[in-house]
Amino acid sequence: MCGIIAAAGHLDLAPAVEALAHRGPDAAAVVQEYGVTLGHTRLAIQDPGSRSDQPYRDGPVTLVYNGELFNAPRVCALVESMDPRRNWTTTGDTEVVAAALATLGPEATLPELDGMYGLVWTDARRPGVLMAARDRHGEVPLHVHRGAPALIASELKAFRALGRRCGKAVVDVPPGEWWELYGGALTRHVFHRLTATPAPGLTRETAAAQLRHALARAVDRRVIADVPVCALLSGGIDSAAIVAELVRHHPGLTTYTAVLDPKSADLRHARETAEALGVTLVEVPVAPPTADDLTRALEVIEQPSKAQVEIAWPCLALASAMRADGYRVTYTGEGSDELWASYGFAYRGIREAGWYPYRRDLIAAQAVRNFPRVNKAFMSAGVEGRLPFLDPDLVTLALSMPEATVRDADTPTGRKAVLSAAYRDRLPASVLRRAKVAFQDGLGLKPIITSALPNPVRYYRAEHFRLYG
Structure with a gap:
């Protein structure tokens, strides 16, 4: 579990990263690339060495990831089915998620993830687009500030540190959805909806x-x-x-x-x-x-x-x-x-x-x-x-x-x-x-x-x- 802050543009996110230090005392970093800014504070749970620090790059994808993946072997197998020569360089789940987004894309990746997470990433193939996803039950918070530029964070404290008031300007990414933010526009995609299918006769x-x-x-x-x-x-x-x-x-x-x-x-x-x-x-x-x-x-x-x-x-x-x-x-x-x-x-x-x-x-x-x-x-x-x-x-x-x-x-x-x-x-x-x-x-x-x-x-x-x- 970690802390994430991202901007749909170039912005100094250092104050927000500092405001999220309690979520990730082990490492912190900010990068600007492909027209967006990504910040991360890390609480090291899996593969605690620096090789799994974030923002994490895998091919065209740069990812900040807050959460845990509980079916990494299955997702690895899906990546390898598309890229048989894949060489895994860490034992953590951050690389698995980043590789899946880079190789399979969000449409094929997100329905397969069994975990608790908030994800924000950018892709060199789509410069200037900031993408975000939240796990199917909403175990991990992911807030979006609709100001200019748009911001995405694990906690409202990150917005406050950047001088933003919240109120009606903030919305949550709903569970089971991934969003694209580009040039002030927002596109929503659904990858999971909770259903209840009766099993009559179950004793x-x-x-x-x-x-x-x-x-x-x-x-x-x-x-x-x-x-x-x-x-x-x-x-x-x-x-x-x-x-x-x-x-x-x-x-x-x-x-x-x-x-x-x-x-x-x-x-x-x-x-x-x-x-x-x-x-x-x-x-x-x-x-x-x-x-x-x-x-x-x-x-x-x-x-x-x-x-x-x-x-x-x-x-x-x-x-x-x-x-x-x-x-x-x-x-x-x-x-x-x-x-x-x-x-x-x-x-x-x-x-x-x-x-x-x-x-x-x-x-x-x-x-x-x-x-x-x-x-x-x-x-x-x-x-x-x-x-x-x-x-x-x-x-x-x-x-x-x-x-x-x-x-x-x-x-x-x-x-x-x-x-x-x-x-x-x-x-x-x-x-x-x-x-x-x-x-x-x-x-x-x-x-x-x-x-x-x-x-x-x-x-x-x-x-x-x-x-x-």
Whole structure:
């Protein structure tokens, strides 16, 4: 995971690169070529040597890449099918993506990429054209400022560093799209749209077995890293299931949980899970936040949403603790609640939109909510967050499941029945039976924030406008 900033023209991007240094403390560079400017800050996860530094050139393509590719061998094979004499010079995924764009073109490359990413590139065969793409679920943020010249960045802070106010001038590249910017014009292309295809007749037992297999494969694909990794363990079933799969690769894995109230149910269940799975649990103390602390969280995640800010605050402490302990990659259960529509507010949406469309749209909506918050909160300390529940095969499977297969009933303890069934032999019964509890509520943040901010919604909106416009 890294930081990217690009301009559809020649521009001094040094201030923006500096503003993104937290996303990439290992290397930074800016190049101007083919009529555009590309800047990059690198967090080295794969092939950490300088040969994989960016901007990265491969033939006519110059690429800045923020993310991870989880099916590099397949993409390499596609490149080699068109270029049998291809000589790979690195062991990282940056070269793979750049080579695919140069050899196959974006139309053939992007549908094949299984990963989390934001890409920006230029091509000598199309001088002056700036191209950008975002992964199919929007796990990695990618913002476009429609000023002159147009800018593309991982975070709004890069625009601010260049003297740009944001507001309505900024749009996000939607998940599953790639854009071309040239001379003030914008052309949009779609390479993926999320769908939900029902699988009627799928039984709970069969679905649970398929889900267990799919999550195991999702984790298997995401363990690639040349640096130490850790995981979150919140006390809920989502992170517990991921840790249960990770320990096959990392026995004695180190996990982290936030602690505000030492008597909280979240902490008790996290401890039970850690003991059952034989992992180390690091308990990170989180102080009650002040108004200034919450402004800091808002500035990091760049969203004025009450829920997102309050979830982000303890995540900043977790990210700092992980980085201080030498970790650069962590795993989280984000995405699971959307797959199963386990939120209390989902009942009405399901009844109005339907079981399958509602969950599809709920996942899609997180490209501007949960997923950028995860990315920016952990990258504030140079830690990459990986989301195994967003594996393409797992998402397809989950969205195909009938409501009666997923749920016992629309009750807090029955909304993830299929996930509980999948892991009943691996996780404590108390965790399997737990009702869905919002992360910030499980920590006990709500009364503290109510005391610190009498009107948090108004406060967050005002602070976001002050910071970003």
